[in-house]
Amino acid sequence: MTRMDKYSPVNVDGAYFAGVPAGESDLHALLRPQILISNKIELKLSCVKNNTIFIMLQKVSLPMYKFAKSLCVLNKAHHVRLLSSAVNQEHNFFFRQLFDTVSSTYTYLLADKRTKEAVLIDPVLEHAERDATLINEVGFKLIYAMNTHMHADHVTGTGKLKSLLPGTRSIIGKASGAQADIHLVDGDLVTFGEYQLQAAATPGHTNGCLTYIFNQQSMAFTGDTLLIRGCGRTDFQEGSSERLYQSVHNRIFTLPDHYTLYPAHDYKGQTATTVAEEKKYNPRLTKTLQEFIHIMDNLNLPYPKMIDKALPANRVCGLY
Numbered sequence: 001m002t003r004m005d006k007y008s009p010v011n012v013d014g015a016y017f018a019g020v021p022a023g024e025s026d027l028h029a030l031l032r033p034q035i036l037i038s039n040k041i042e043l044k045l046s047c048v049k050n051n052t053i054f055i056m057l058q059k060v061s062l063p064m065y066k067f068a069k070s071l072c073v074l075n076k077a078h079h080v081r082l083l084s085s086a087v088n089q090e091h092n093f094f095f096r097q098l099f100d101t102v103s104s105t106y107t108y109l110l111a112d113k114r115t116k117e118a119v120l121i122d123p124v125l126e127h128a129e130r131d132a133t134l135i136n137e138v139g140f141k142l143i144y145a146m147n148t149h150m151h152a153d154h155v156t157g158t159g160k161l162k163s164l165l166p167g168t169r170s171i172i173g174k175a176s177g178a179q180a181d182i183h184l185v186d187g188d189l190v191t192f193g194e195y196q197l198q199a200a201a202t203p204g205h206t207n208g209c210l211t212y213i214f215n216q217q218s219m220a221f222t223g224d225t226l227l228i229r230g231c232g233r234t235d236f237q238e239g240s241s242e243r244l245y246q247s248v249h250n251r252i253f254t255l256p257d258h259y260t261l262y263p264a265h266d267y268k269g270q271t272a273t274t275v276a277e278e279k280k281y282n283p284r285l286t287k288t289l290q291e292f293i294h295i296m297d298n299l300n301l302p303y304p305k306m307i308d309k310a311l312p313a314n315r316v317c318g319l320y
């Protein structure tokens with residue numbers, strides 16, 4: 001069996017699968033009849049034709065792949081892409097990244113296309129109508145409007161979404177101290193359709209910061225704990241550089257390298273990263289703890305402009 005770490009991960013319709021590193025010898029390695037790319041997913045060689053390797057995606061144990069058994073193509077540029085619409089028919093996961101240009105906040109809509117149940121992570125008040133319209137247009141039912149933590153730079157949209165989309169319940173970490181319908185603690189699961197997000201306590205930016213880990217799609221929503229090539233500041237609320245460092249190293253960098261990480265903000269136009277990239281290139285979190293604390297103590301960032309409005313509003317989950 002060939003392990004996944006020998007192969008560059010590539011994106012197939014939002015999920016990562018094994019790719020082929022450049023080089024003939026690696027290509028030959030792929031021509032083994034069966035490649036185990038994780039303990040959950042297998043690729044099987046189907047045939048080779050016109051410099052194209054046809055492979056079969058096959059579920060081993062995860063429910064999301066219960067029906068997933070489809071033809072892919074591995075092209076000469078060493079990227080896997082979908083060939084057959086069969087995958088889409090059987091691929092029930094919906095994912096959309098939304099953005100607020102004022103606070104540079106990302107909101108994530110996730111849904112099970114079969115059951116229509118959807119969750120929204122880190123909605124922004126000013127975009128509640130946009131988000132509700134999208135959810136209605138694509139025919140989903142929002143069951144949870146959830147926050148990664150009590151934000152200081154914008155007012156959450158959870159309260160407004162509850163009134164725009166009746167039946168929606170708000171979620172936040174118990175340690176945030178904020179009001180919500182559901183309070184999560186480390187290890188709790190949030191289920192929508194056949195999918196589950198797992199809450200991992202990642203304090204440091206605030207006490208109540210949660211990272212939502214989505215093992216079925218090899219994703220994690222890191223809130224402000226880990227930003228792309230950065231991290232959340234630790235100079236207000238219950239900020240602690242040491243706790244943030246431990247959270248990232250113990251709960252995020254321990255995820256498989258190919259997991260895609262989605263932060264709550266980006267200020268440079270980037271959209272996502274991976275565990276492997278951040279372990280290698282994060283200019284703060286690749287340092288020792290002492291060096292990290294020194295960096296964080298000297299960021300000298302101005303306070304978020306909205307903090308005096310956002311914190312009181314977010315303490316009641318946007319109902320103010």
Ligand SMILES: N[C@@H](CCC(=O)N[C@@H](CSS)C(=O)NCC(=O)O)C(=O)O
Nearest residue numbers: 152153224230231232233301303304305
């Ligand atoms: N200028 C923005 C706030 C920018 C900021 O402080 N971002 C926070 C996350 S939102 S509380 C942060 O942790 N930044 C870390 C960094 O390194 O930039 C505003 O005025 O709202």
